[in-house]
Amino acid sequence: MELDERKKKILHAIILNYQETGEPVGSRTISKYSDLQLSSATIRNEMADLEEMGLIVQPHTSAGRIPTDKGYRLYVNHMLETAELEKEAEPERQVPQAADHVVERLDRMEQVLQQMIKVLAANTNYAALVSAPKYSRNKVKFIQLSRVEEQRLLAVVVVEGNIIKNTIFQVEESLTEENILSLNLMLNSSLNGLTIEEINLDIITKLKEQAGPHADVVGKVLDAVAQAIRADDEGLKIYTSGATNIFRYPELTDGSKAKDILEVFEEKEQLEELLTDKLNEEGKPGIQVYIGNEMPVQSMKDCSVVTATYSFGGGMEGTIGIVGPKRMDYQKAVDALQTVMGQLDSMFRKEE
Amino acid sequence: MELDERKKKILHAIILNYQETGEPVGSRTISKYSDLQLSSATIRNEMADLEEMGLIVQPHTSAGRIPTDKGYRLYVNHMLETAELEKEAEPERQVPQAADHVVERLDRMEQVLQQMIKVLAANTNYAALVSAPKYSRNKVKFIQLSRVEEQRLLAVVVVEGNIIKNTIFQVEESLTEENILSLNLMLNSSLNGLTIEEINLDIITKLKEQAGPHADVVGKVLDAVAQAIRADDEGLKIYTSGATNIFRYPELTDGSKAKDILEVFEEKEQLEELLTDKLNEEGKPGIQVYIGNEMPVQSMKDCSVVTATYSFGGGMEGTIGIVGPKRMDYQKAVDALQTVMGQLDSMFRKEE
DNA sequence: TATTAGCACTCTACCTAATCGAGTGCTAAC
């Protein structure tokens, strides 16, 4: 059986109508509210074919049809392809090679992201989520050790993107000003320019060995610095907004579905899969869509998610996503995401 | 009508039974499962009295009784009073006057608090929430300005409790090392020892005036420092955990109640009222309970909240709370909170 | 006087049957 143009139109009509109403859509509805002038009987025949192809189903005999995952997949793929084409027609958008110095106050970026998804959720009436960028591939720019109290030191590490890490720690012996100065020199000369992920145990032990006489103090300092650098870098931070929007969609709220979904939003762990899996997928960056059972998290099999990957160069990237019911307005979601991406771009360009 | 001992016992029995089952409790149940040997008929008479006093109600004729807010209030007050007495019987617990140096790595405290409420929620099967402590009354201990790039400076401010604030900012002119050194001296001598809330616009403008020749640079630096100090201090941070536990209680989930409650948890703003209102209340520190309509947030009128205020001295205090259905196990909630308070105490004492 | 057995009464929860209506598949006519 082949999918001719007319069948596509009918499928599309079904998807759109189901999107609005949330109710199974019957042949008569299509017959009346679509531009193809066909009787309900004809639509019925076509629908039978579409069902045979696995693109739509009846929840029960004598009900209208709703799209299957496969049906949505077809529709979404088509949608993304046309978007792709239009994009290529446009002049290539300037992808700003966000150099380090462009990004001022990057430590506030997480707040910006939170604000973004708040707006995103409010505008779309779906749930939005974002993973904060990993900066483990950013390079150390500046390290400074200073004394706060007699036996208490403050270590401050600045990495590319002006992300500041710090810690206060205690040392047994009182260090002289010269000690601290030379430690500073040592730290900067040996760690400067390395990426965060390069500063692993190996490096640290190596440096400890080179320390010589003051090995124990140096060790302590190095541990503190390493720990400051690593602090809350492992464990992808994920923010969400508008999770309660799922209550707008009856198909997500009956039974214990709402509970299951909201639990996923509460335990951020599982959301991580949602946002990270995409990146590996066929090297294709940009917009990704998971529909129903394609979702990596089983308890969200009645949902779909649309994600986009943002990047500020220097390996700092993360993902923004929109979660809604399977019948969500994919076009709207994609558009909203693209708008947000544009805003992020201009925001971090403007602050130049 | 007076509330004799027997009536109290019956009320208590009703509360306990309703706590377990969530169903209205009838006279026969009380007659069988309480230590007072009375027939159901007698209980019925007593129940009629209790109803007249407004302590219990029938959801409808021919249903059992459930406690009213007033009934719970009576019970909780009694519970808290006896707890108070027992406490006084104990030797006064050492309230550690958490000196500054006791608290190591206080900047991680928020993570500790989050972990705490996670455990709290898991143990009680209620929702837990906590407000991060305000430290606006803490004093500035140490300020350091250093150069990161040619025209880019890093300001680090350490306040009591070893809380570290920082910011990176840009200056037009290149400063010499001596400039930076003298700025450091100036900042430390003028701001050191002041509390965060004392460093307001007045102080800043005053200092700017004293700056003399380099007024513009100094101004910029001062602004940056002030801004670093204030950063995200306004806007009480609130963390929650186990919000989805409300799905365990049918009376909170039918209709749109679940939605309403979860929305409050999502928009933290309203939770703020829950946690802050308590402090004013009759100067009585420690455990506070709000029941049903006593809740400051209308959409949570089917819930109760038990809160406790923690403090690390130096004006750093916040509130931990447990939110559950009105029929929650208040005793358990209070005990759990007290345990957590104890842990917090010992945790920040141990790290000495 | 306090307690209790007994009973009529009330109301919800649940089950059943009946009806309605939306939507289908199929057949036959166009």
Added chain:
DNA sequence: GTTAGCACTCGATTAGGTAGAGTGCTAATA
């Protein structure tokens, strides 16, 4: 290839009927 017509299916809604839990009241009892 399209469409009108029709029998059929099945969920949703409604109405009626029953069971059971629990009450309030009265009268008997200790």
